[in-house]
Each structure stands twice: as C-alpha cells, then as structure tokens.
Amino acid sequence: MCWFSIAKYLMWAFNFVLWLGGLAVLGIGIYLVAGDGSQYVQLGDINFYAASGSIFIIAGCSAFILGFIGCKGAKNESTGMLGLYFICLLVLLILQAGLGIWALCNFDSVNDAVTSGIEEQALDETATSFINMEQTMQCCGKSKGCQDWVDAEQDKPYGCECDSGQGNCVKISSLSCSSSFDLETDEYKFIYNDTCTEAMTELVNDNMKLIAGIGLGIGLFEIFGMIVACCMYQAIKEHKGYA
Structure with missing residues (x-):
C-alpha cells in the first residue's frame, strides 16, 4: 500500500513538472519561429532550424496532453492509459532523437547555407527585407x-x-x-x-546549441517519466492483486 501511494505521488509530481516543462518548450518553440531575427533565417535557407522550432511547439503542446493522460491514468488506476502514456513518451523520445541526429548532420553546413542564401539577395535602397535584417541583427x-x-x-x-x-x-x-x-x-x-553572414551564422549556431541542450534535457526527463510510468503500472497491478 505504501509503495502504491509513493508511485502515485511520483506520477502526479512528474506530470506537474511535465506541464511546466511543456510550457517552457512551447515558449522556446515560439521564440525560434517568431523571435527577433528568426524571420530572417529564411534568407539563409536554414530549413532544419525552422523545423526545429515547429517541432518544439508540437512537443510543448504534446506535454500538456501527456500530463493529463498520466494523471488520469494514475487517478483511475488505469493500466491501459498508463500504457498509452508510456508509448507516447517513447514516440516523442524517438522523434527528438531523430531531430537531434538530423540537426547534428546539418550543423557543419550552417555557414555554407547562410552564405549561399544571403549572397543571393540583391542590394539597393528598396531591399527592405535585407535592410531591416541589418538593423535587427546589427550587421x-x-x-x-x-x-x-x-x-x-x-x-x-x-x-x-x-x-x-x-x-x-x-x-x-x-x-x-x-x-x-x-x-x-x-x-x-x-x-x-560585422557582416550579416557572420551575424546570421552566430544566431543559428547559438540557437542550435540551445536546441541541443534542451533536447537532451527533455530526453532524459522523458526516460525518467517512462520509468515512473512503469513503476506506477506495476504498483497498480500489485494493488489490485491485493484488493
């Protein structure tokens, strides 16, 4: 009985943190997609950078849904909901690992992609997008x-x-x-x-490091959540077995 109560409290605590983490990830995703300088990343044709922001938004929204499923499964003592919760966390973990590998493979090409994209821009007094980028990114x-x-x-x-x-x-x-x-x-x-190629490359590299660090942290957190879900699953089975 004591083990069952501990597992339930752990499940609730984890999902509360998951909700908070989801809010933070959602905010970071919005920043990557709409923050200062992000609208100019398209000039450098950094497709995986924009994709990373979108995936962070999806991951943040998913955290809210998963938190609800996990709490509901613990409250109702439903092994089925906990099984679904485990599978969803596993799928998210695999997707994030794939994104990390993809970003790592593209990391060395950032400078080339930025240089190529910016060199294609025409420079004259009517080039408002480029001029605005210079002012925003101070280049x-x-x-x-x-x-x-x-x-x-x-x-x-x-x-x-x-x-x-x-x-x-x-x-x-x-x-x-x-x-x-x-x-x-x-x-x-x-x-x-500073040149705009330098400024853009620095922006993307800094934010990709942020993405990598947060992605690693979220991945470890999700693994912990999967362990907690397994413990809760086993505790429910034992609890019902003794009932």
Missing part, C-alpha cells in the same frame, strides 16, 4: 561588410547606420569603403562592422 552587407554596398554600386550602405557606443559600431571613416559613398549627412557617420 552590414553580405560577407564583405560595407564593401558589398560599394560592389552593388550604391551611394550609401543602406541599413548599416548605428549609434556610437554599440559593440560593433565603428566610424565609417575608419573603413576602406567610406570613400566610395556620397555621405552628405551624419546619418552614416557610424555603421555596423
């Missing part, structure tokens, strides 16, 4: 900085302007490209020095 040009705007035969490095004091904000006069621009105002006195 300038494609892979050669302000020189890319010179190569595009533009009279200004559109979108590269910044305020003095920011980390990678430098005087345009200190850069070799400055003599090629028609700078009649102080608007472009300071511009971002």
Whole structure:
C-alpha cells in the first residue's frame, strides 16, 4: 500500500513538472519561429532550424496532453492509459532523437547555407527585407561588410547606420569603403562592422546549441517519466492483486 501511494505521488509530481516543462518548450518553440531575427533565417535557407522550432511547439503542446493522460491514468488506476502514456513518451523520445541526429548532420553546413542564401539577395535602397535584417541583427552587407554596398554600386550602405557606443559600431571613416559613398549627412557617420553572414551564422549556431541542450534535457526527463510510468503500472497491478 505504501509503495502504491509513493508511485502515485511520483506520477502526479512528474506530470506537474511535465506541464511546466511543456510550457517552457512551447515558449522556446515560439521564440525560434517568431523571435527577433528568426524571420530572417529564411534568407539563409536554414530549413532544419525552422523545423526545429515547429517541432518544439508540437512537443510543448504534446506535454500538456501527456500530463493529463498520466494523471488520469494514475487517478483511475488505469493500466491501459498508463500504457498509452508510456508509448507516447517513447514516440516523442524517438522523434527528438531523430531531430537531434538530423540537426547534428546539418550543423557543419550552417555557414555554407547562410552564405549561399544571403549572397543571393540583391542590394539597393528598396531591399527592405535585407535592410531591416541589418538593423535587427546589427550587421552590414553580405560577407564583405560595407564593401558589398560599394560592389552593388550604391551611394550609401543602406541599413548599416548605428549609434556610437554599440559593440560593433565603428566610424565609417575608419573603413576602406567610406570613400566610395556620397555621405552628405551624419546619418552614416557610424555603421555596423560585422557582416550579416557572420551575424546570421552566430544566431543559428547559438540557437542550435540551445536546441541541443534542451533536447537532451527533455530526453532524459522523458526516460525518467517512462520509468515512473512503469513503476506506477506495476504498483497498480500489485494493488489490485491485493484488493
């Protein structure tokens, strides 16, 4: 009887944490899909990055449903619901492992994919998506900085302007490209020095490391949940056997 009560409390506690974890994973998924800079990942054609965010959203929503199934199974002492709960956790674990392997296989190609995608963008004063990306991600040009705007035969490095004091904000006069621009105002006195290829690659790499770390943590947590479900399953069988 004591073992049965402990197993039930463990099941409830685990599923409460599962609900909280699901909320956190859902939030991370939304951030990856809609957070600052994420809308520009499409310029780098990083398909697996966008897929990761969508899968995190699905996993977060699934956690709420699984938490309900687990608690309901423990409350009703239903071995059938606990069996379904175990199978769902196992399927999620396999899917996450597959995503992790897929992301790992694509990790080394991030820089190439970003470079290829960004180099395809046309640079002129009407390139609003690229200019907005420069301001959001605090970068300038494609892979050669302000020189890319010179190569595009533009009279200004559109979108590269910044305020003095920011980390990678430098005087345009200190850069070799400055003599090629028609700078009649102080608007472009300071511009971002980092290239957008560098900024985008750093964003994706940092978030992929976040995804990998959280995925590993969730995987270990799900394994623990499967163990708890097995213990609860066995405890119900023993409890009913002695009833």
